[in-house]
Amino acid sequence: MENAPPKDWTALGGWIENALSAQPADTVWATAQSDITWEHLRRKVTELNELLGVRGIGPGTTVAVQMVPSYSYLWTVLALWLRGAQVILMDPRLTRLEVNRLVNLCEPQYLITSGASGAVRVVFQDECEIQVERRRGGHAAGNANALLQFSSGATGYPKIIGRTGASLLTELDRFAGLEGMPTAGEKVLLGNSLTHSFGLIGGVLHALSAGATLVFTPNAQPRTLLRTLADSGAQVLFGVPFHFELLNRVSEPVPLPSLRLAVSGGEAIRPEVYEQFEQRYGIRIGQAYGMTETGIIATDLAGRHLPPAVGTPAPGMEVRVQGGELQVRADVSPYVYANDVDNRFVDGWLRTHDLAGIDEPTGIVSVHGRADSLVVIGGLKVDLREVELALAEHPHVTEAVVLFSGTIEAFVGTSGGIGVRELQAWCRDRLSHYKIPRRFELAPAVPRTSNGKLIRNRELLVSRMAGSATTRGEVVT
Incomplete structure (x- = not known):
C-alpha cells in the first residue's frame, strides 16, 4: 500500500x-x-x-x-x-x-x-x-x-x-x-x-x-x-x-x-x-x-x-x-x-x-x-578539500595541498616514485573531470609553517618545493 x-x-x-x-x-x-x-x-x-x-x-x-x-x-x-x-x-x-x-x-x-x-x-x-x-x-x-x-x-x-x-x-x-x-x-x-x-x-x-x-x-x-x-x-x-x-x-x-x-x-x-x-x-x-x-x-x-x-x-x-x-x-x-x-x-x-x-x-x-575552500569553475562548484582527500587516499601520498589560481593545482608529498600521470589516473577514477588538478608539483614533503601546519600560500609553495620537487607538470586533457 x-x-x-x-x-x-x-x-x-x-x-x-x-x-x-x-x-x-x-x-x-x-x-x-x-x-x-x-x-x-x-x-x-x-x-x-x-x-x-x-x-x-x-x-x-x-x-x-x-x-x-x-x-x-x-x-x-x-x-x-x-x-x-x-x-x-x-x-x-x-x-x-x-x-x-x-x-x-x-x-x-x-x-x-x-x-x-x-x-x-x-x-x-x-x-x-x-x-x-x-x-x-x-x-x-x-x-x-x-x-x-x-x-x-x-x-x-x-x-x-x-x-x-x-x-x-x-x-x-x-x-x-x-x-x-x-x-x-x-x-x-x-x-x-x-x-x-x-x-x-x-x-x-x-x-x-x-x-x-x-x-x-x-x-x-x-x-x-x-x-x-x-x-x-x-x-x-x-x-x-x-x-x-x-x-x-x-x-x-x-x-x-x-x-x-x-x-x-x-x-x-x-x-x-x-x-x-x-x-x-x-x-x-x-x-x-x-x-x-x-x-x-x-x-x-x-x-x-x-x-x-x-x-x-x-x-x-x-x-x-x-x-x-x-x-x-x-x-x-x-x-x-x-x-x-x-x-x-x-x-x-x-x-x-x-x-x-x-x-x-x-x-x-x-x-x-569565499570564506571557505569552495571555488566555482564554469558554474560548477568544487571543494578543494574534497580533491585533497581523494589524493590523500593514494597509498604513496603522504600529504596534499590543493589550491586554485585560475586552475586547480596540487602540491603533493609522495613516496614510492609515483608520477603525475599515475595521480591523474587515480583522480580520474574518484573525481569528476572538472575537479581533477591541471598542475601537479610532487616532492618528498609539502612545506610546513613553523608551527607545523601545511603552507597554503601558492608563491611560498612554488619557491620552497622547487629545489626538492621530484616531478612537476601540467596535465594535458
Whole structure:
C-alpha cells in the first residue's frame, strides 16, 4: 500500500499537472535538434508516470536520478514529482565512485540513469536511454523533502540539502515577481546545468509556469552558441560566465536584435566580461545570485550594476552581513542530517560562506569571494578539500595541498616514485573531470609553517618545493 505523500508534495504534483495542461497542444515547449510541443511533453510525462508506477514508484519513494541533460531527463523528473516521489538529483559528470558515495549517503530505493557515469563533456540530447534500477536496502523518504541536492562542505564531503514542494513553489513565486523574467511566448536559451537550482527552477520550471519556450544548444562551441541564439530568435539568455566568455570570443559577432535579457548565474562574472559583452552585443549582463540551500537570493536581471554587485534581495528574501559574511534568513535548516549543519544554520540564519557587503541606502548586495575552500569553475562548484582527500587516499601520498589560481593545482608529498600521470589516473577514477588538478608539483614533503601546519600560500609553495620537487607538470586533457 502506498504511503500518503506530504501535503506540499501533493501541491507540487498538482502544480505540475496544471502547468502541463495550461498551454495549447501544438505550441512548442522546447527546441533542440527537434521541436517538442506541449502535447508531446504531456504524452511523454503521462507515459513515464504510468511506467514508473508499474515499477513500484509512488508517494514517498526515494529515487536518485543521474541522467545526461535531455528531454528524457526533464520529463523523468516531472513524472517522478507527479507520482509524489522524492527526487535526488546527481550531476551527470559524477564518476561511478562519486555516485556510489552519494547513494550510500541517501540510500534511495531506485536509481535512474542514462548509461555510464562521469561524462567529460555534457551536451544536451533530445532523448536518451532511461534505465530504472531497484536498489535493495533503499529506504522510503523519512522527511517531507520533494528534492534532494548536494553541496560540498568544509570537510570535503557532500552535504545533503532538502527542498520541500512548498519551498520550490515559493521560489517560483519569487521568480514570477521579478521584473523582466521570461513571459508566455518568449524563447529562453538555457545554458545552465539542469541539475542545479537556477537552471532547474528559474529556467525549466519558471518557463513551464509562464508558458515560455526553452531553447537548448547542441554544444558549447562559441559560434554554435551564437548561431543558436541568433537563429532561434531567443529573447532571453540564461547561462554562467563561461557562456558569455564564449560569446565574447567570436571574431565576427552577428546581431542579436531579439535578445532583451541576458542573465548569468552560478559564479561571479568578471567586470571585463560584462563590459565586453555590452560593447559587442549592446546588452548588459544581468545577474542571479543564489545557493543550493535557498535557491535565488538576490538579482540584478537588467545588469544595472557592475560586478561585484549582484543586485537586491529577491522578493521575500531577508539578508544580513555578519563578520563580513552574507547570511540569509531561513525558517528551517536545509540540511537533511543534523551533523551536516556544521554551525552554518544558527538562530534562523544560514551562513553562505560568501564574503559580501550591503549598500545601506539601496540594499544592493556585493559578493567579494569565499570564506571557505569552495571555488566555482564554469558554474560548477568544487571543494578543494574534497580533491585533497581523494589524493590523500593514494597509498604513496603522504600529504596534499590543493589550491586554485585560475586552475586547480596540487602540491603533493609522495613516496614510492609515483608520477603525475599515475595521480591523474587515480583522480580520474574518484573525481569528476572538472575537479581533477591541471598542475601537479610532487616532492618528498609539502612545506610546513613553523608551527607545523601545511603552507597554503601558492608563491611560498612554488619557491620552497622547487629545489626538492621530484616531478612537476601540467596535465594535458
